[in-house]
Amino acid sequence: FRTREFEQMEMEYFVPPDEAPSWFEYWCEERFRWYRDLGIPADRLRLRPHDPDELSHYSSATSDVEFLYPWGWGELEGIANRGDYDLTQHATASGEKLEYFDQASGTHYVPHVIEPAAGATRAMLAFLLAAYDTDEINGEARSVLRLHPSLAPYQVAVLPLSRKDTLTPLAGEVLAAVQQRWMCDYDETQAIGRRYRRQDEIGTPYCVTVDFDSLDDKAVTIRDRDTLDQVRVPIDALVDELADRLG
Known part of the structure; x- marks a missing residue:
């Protein structure tokens, strides 16, 4: 399919001629794994070798x-x-030899090239399509973007339960602690349920809620975007807990 603009990521990987087939297989596997590791399900990906008449x-x-x-x-x-x-085309046009001398074998050779060439915008579209989901919570429809944490615009959102001055200083301390490690959002507008939904829609994996109990027990609640599980964590242990979850 065609798009108005096309952003491409490309690599020229130079190898000895007799190793080119094995390096080709290596990069096919590595590039396929890259998409899988970033969250695209196996049943929506395939590696298709070109037929001889396509080469x-x-x-x-x-x-x-x-x-x-x-x-x-x-x-x-x-x-x-x-x-x-x-x-060889560059060498022919320039009149310069483009050979590599292998000191171990004492031979000269023209390296072969393995070229992975990926569409950056196509990949992002695929990640978004694979991540988009809808479900139902307490009878209400929810739109959620289940992005891999490495692709999410924010990894963590800090949400004070209220805009009251009593919570703002502590919420600011929590934000300062986590944003040293991850991209973070801070949102204190509207009801907490609406804020959870906003974070779900943009793909934020974890919300950290600072509530009035936090003033006494020095703990916050971590909410998981995908499972909706909520756990209470001491503020002193928050960064380590998020690191275990986010990697």
Whole structure:
């Protein structure tokens, strides 16, 4: 499919000619794993080798990482074994040898290139589509973006239960502690339930609620976006607890 603009991430990985096939397989596996590790379900991803009649004239092997969009399978990324085509073309045009001398073997060779080329905007669209979900809580519909923490705009939101001056200083201390490690949002407007929903919609994995009990027990409540579980944690242990959850 076509978009008005296309942002691409690309790497040229130079390898000895006889190692090119194994490095090609390595990068196919690594690039596929990258999407899985960032939250795309296995049943919405596939690695599709190109048929011989699809291969570019310079490629001995190419595979596409494809995502199951709402309209069908589409390419996210291509990984190609480009052989020595790029360097030989540069050498021919420049008149300069582009060879590598391997001191261990005492041989010269033109490196082969393994090229992973990924669509950055396509990948982000795939992450958003895979993360978007709806469910129901107490009879009310909820929209939630189940983004991997590494992709979420905020990893933590600090939410004082009230805007009263008695809670604001402590909430500020909690925010100062966690924002040294993670991107954080601070929201004290409207009812706490509405604020939870806002954080769910933008994909924030954890909300930290500072309530009036926090003034006495020096503890806060961590709410999990996906499970909705809420646990009480001492403020002194909050950063360690979030680190265990967020990695």
